[in-house]
Amino acid sequence: MIHTVGRRKVDVPISCRDCARGSGTVYRGIHRSSPDQLTACRTQVRAIPSTRMLYRQGEIPQAIFSVHKGWLCRVRQISDRKKQILSFIIPGDTITFSSIFMPGQPLSYGVQSITDVVLCSFERDKFRQLLHQERQFTEPYHQDLAEYLESITCRLADLGQRSAKARIARLFLELHLRHAKRNLVADGGFDFPVSQALLANSLGMTKAYINRSISDLRQQGLVILEAGRLTIPDLARLQAYAERK
Amino acid sequence: MIHTVGRRKVDVPISCRDCARGSGTVYRGIHRSSPDQLTACRTQVRAIPSTRMLYRQGEIPQAIFSVHKGWLCRVRQISDRKKQILSFIIPGDTITFSSIFMPGQPLSYGVQSITDVVLCSFERDKFRQLLHQERQFTEPYHQDLAEYLESITCRLADLGQRSAKARIARLFLELHLRHAKRNLVADGGFDFPVSQALLANSLGMTKAYINRSISDLRQQGLVILEAGRLTIPDLARLQAYAERK
DNA sequence: CGCGCTTTTGAAAAGGCTCAAAATTGGTGG
DNA sequence: CCACCAATTTTGAGCCTTTTCAAAAGCGCG
Numbered sequence: 345m346i347h348t349v350g351r352r353k354v355d356v357p358i359s360c361r362d363c364a365r366g367s368g369t370v371y372r373g374i375h376r377s378s379p380d381q382l383t384a385c386r387t388q389v390r391a392i393p394s395t396r397m398l399y400r401q402g403e404i405p406q407a408i409f410s411v412h413k414g415w416l417c418r419v420r421q422i423s424d425r426k427k428q429i430l431s432f433i434i435p436g437d438t439i440t441f442s443s444i445f446m447p448g449q450p451l452s453y454g455v456q457s458i459t460d461v462v463l464c465s466f467e468r469d470k471f472r473q474l475l476h477q478e479r480q481f482t483e484p485y486h487q488d489l490a491e492y493l494e495s496i497t498c499r500l501a502d503l504g505q506r507s508a509k510a511r512i513a514r515l516f517l518e519l520h521l522r523h524a525k526r527n528l529v530a531d532g533g534f535d536f537p538v539s540q541a542l543l544a545n546s547l548g549m550t551k552a553y554i555n556r557s558i559s560d561l562r563q564q565g566l567v568i569l570e571a572g573r574l575t576i577p578d579l580a581r582l583q584a585y586a587e588r589k
Numbered sequence: 590m591i592h593t594v595g596r597r598k599v600d601v602p603i604s605c606r607d608c609a610r611g612s613g614t615v616y617r618g619i620h621r622s623s624p625d626q627l628t629a630c631r632t633q634v635r636a637i638p639s640t641r642m643l644y645r646q647g648e649i650p651q652a653i654f655s656v657h658k659g660w661l662c663r664v665r666q667i668s669d670r671k672k673q674i675l676s677f678i679i680p681g682d683t684i685t686f687s688s689i690f691m692p693g694q695p696l697s698y699g700v701q702s703i704t705d706v707v708l709c710s711f712e713r714d715k716f717r718q719l720l721h722q723e724r725q726f727t728e729p730y731h732q733d734l735a736e737y738l739e740s741i742t743c744r745l746a747d748l749g750q751r752s753a754k755a756r757i758a759r760l761f762l763e764l765h766l767r768h769a770k771r772n773l774v775a776d777g778g779f780d781f782p783v784s785q786a787l788l789a790n791s792l793g794m795t796k797a798y799i800n801r802s803i804s805d806l807r808q809q810g811l812v813i814l815e816a817g818r819l820t821i822p823d824l825a826r827l828q829a830y831a832e833r834k
Numbered sequence: 835c836g837c838g839c840t841t842t843t844g845a846a847a848a849g850g851c852t853c854a855a856a857a858t859t860g861g862t863g864g
Numbered sequence: 865c866c867a868c869c870a871a872t873t874t875t876g877a878g879c880c881t882t883t884t885c886a887a888a889a890g891c892g893c894g
Contacts, residue, residue: 539839539840539841540840540841540842541839541840541841551840551841552842552843555840555841555842555843556842556843559842
């Protein structure tokens with residue numbers, strides 16, 4: 345199964361059974377016990393270029409999209425020229441997973457691709473039914489939902505209570521953790537294709553200042569951010585830094 | 590059914606049927622069609638004094654509490670001496686309604702009473718069963734959940750993108766709207782028992798500065814805040830103000 | 835090689851913070 | 865009804881983090 349993104353070829357396993365993402369997704373229960381049922385309700389694998397708006401705020405998603413490759417973000421539109429990034433979506437995430445629980449509710453955010461992306465789409469109602477079939481299928485979903493709430497809540501608290509540098513540190517730590525859970529950390533680092541402009545927006549600060557702040561974190565050896573990769577040499581140290589400063 | 594809070598007497602309808610809160614709650618569907626089934630799964634009506642911690646972050650709520658009277662807030666503990674108020678809970682709200690959907694998941698926030706409070710508690714599993722009995726019972730729950738997400742998300746965006754005064758304005762507007770929906774607006778205003786210290790915390794600013802900002806809004810005639818009541822003379826004007834400044 | 839995008843840097847200004855301390859308010863007990 | 869205490873609101877002055885607004889420098893790609 346080969347798809348194209350721009351001019352680049354991308355291949356995805358024909359069956360969900362062999363997909364490396366499976367164990368880190370919201371449907372990991374299904375993936376383990378009956379991967380073929382999963383494949384059966386997958387309707388397509390789509391490649392989408394970067395900077396595309398997948399969903400607009402207020403839309404009602406009909407399909408369930410799981411990210412195979414690439415980053416996206418959830419964005420809230422404030423006005424014509426102001427927006428706020430609410431969260432980053434990484435491989436293994438389900439894009440609009442609040443709509444698994446509340447199908448029919450309009451999205452309270454838009455979704456935008458950051459990089460080129462490969463998505464697997466599932467037939468919404470079939471997928472929901474499958475997920476609710478067994479307790480061990482539903483459980484991971486609840487866990488992930490709780491985790492998402494936790495993450496949003498955490499960001500809110502960080503914006504309210506922490507300094508610019510601490511906010512950066514905490515976002516980096518969260519992303520490291522999420523990548524680790526999905527086996528996406530290699531050599532202590534992971535792909536980090538987010539421009540400083542997006543980063544600034546998501547943390548409620550300006551491009552100029554996030555640049556200075558990151559430089560500072562770099563010079564202190566707390567983070568290594570280069571060539572689209574983020575490495576945190578000493579997690580505990582960065583954590584401690586985020587608590588104090 | 591009489592209860593005491595401190596030295597003050599409080600009375601609550603014996604049956605949920607006559608409760609003024611019913612139509613604004615998450616169980617409004619049940620309240621309308623079969624209020625007696627609701628009363629049947631109500632286990633008690635409790636009075637709780639102000640400044641009490643009802644739930645600690647990480648606890649797993651066993652009962653479902655609906656607020657009959659008084660304000661509370663959801664709080665995230667950052668460290669020993671730092672915390673962030675995530676949202677305010679007003680009469681008609683369900684305190685831990687995320688646990689209706691995800692029973693067994695630990696709370697990602699603590700809950701604290703702001704004023705003296707009167708709560709109705711419902712037996713968790715009976716309540717959930719009741720709520721899932723009919724589509725028209727579940728629907729309002731989904732709506733409220735979506736609204737809550739919306740509100741958190743909105744606050745996050747406001748902290749990220751707006752000035753201090755705009756943040757205050759928007760919080761006031763949100764609270765006005767929520768009170769209006771529950772028929773708790775009288776003479777254009779509503780009870781507002783929140784100290785500036787709490788307000789400051791919830792909006793990520795300092796006591797001193799929120800005081801100055803509120804004074805300013807007052808002088809511009811945008812809000813009237815006195816004697817524990819908040820009145821917004823001109824909603825549209827305050828809204829417009831929040832967008833620009 | 836040149837174009838567009840991202841990162842980096844500078845200088846000045848402002849918004850919001852800190853740390854007090856004073857003034858009000860509301861509730862309590864005598 | 866008054867006096868008092870604790871909590872809340874208000875005010876002041878100085879400071880610091882973060883913003884603003886450019887403009888320069890780097891980088892990736894065709």
